[in-house]
Amino acid sequence: MYIVTVKFLINEGQMQAFMPAMLKQAEDSLSNEEACTVFDVAVSENNPNLVFLYEIYNSKADFEYHLETEHFKTFSDRVGPLVADKQVECFHLQK
Numbered sequence: 001m002y003i004v005t006v007k008f009l010i011n012e013g014q015m016q017a018f019m020p021a022m023l024k025q026a027e028d029s030l031s032n033e034e035a036c037t038v039f040d041v042a043v044s045e046n047n048p049n050l051v052f053l054y055e056i057y058n059s060k061a062d063f064e065y066h067l068e069t070e071h072f073k074t075f076s077d078r079v080g081p082l083v084a085d086k087q088v089e090c091f092h093l094q095k
Contacts, residue, residue: 001037001056001057001058001092001093002056002057002058002059002060002062002063002090002091002092002093003054003055003056003057003090003091003092003093004053004054004055004056004057004063004088004089004090004091005052005053005054005055005088005089005090005091006052006053006055006086006087006088006089007050007051007052007053007085007086007087008022008050008051008052008053008079008083008085008086009047009049009050009083009084009085009086010049010050010051010082010083010084011049011082011083011084012049014082015048015049017082018051018079018082018083019051021075021078021079022041022051022053022075022079023041024075025071025072025075026039026040026041026053028069028071028075029055029066029069029071029072032069032071033057033062033065033066033069035057035058035059035062035065036055036056036057036062036066037056037057037058038054038055038056039053039054039055039056040053040054040055041053042054049084060090060092063090
């Protein structure tokens with residue numbers, strides 16, 4: 001399993017524009033990508049402008065495919081101006 005975490009710091013006043021697009025992206029990833037098995041979206045308890053994603057793919061190649069999908073590219077273009085900072089971390093599940 002390949003795990004991806006993302007932290008988005010949303011520009012002040014932009015959460016109402018960001019969150020519907022983010023939730024649609026999660027829904028599209030889960031419904032259109034068989035290898036995307038988890039796509040959770042959470043908002044920080046301490047910072048209402050901090051969004052955390054937890055995604056699980058079957059493999060790194062499946063995540064790389066995700067980055068090439070139309071729904072991801074559309075999402076990325078749409079929310080880019082709303083985001084102050086974005087941090088991505090990738091992990092391999094150990095058993």
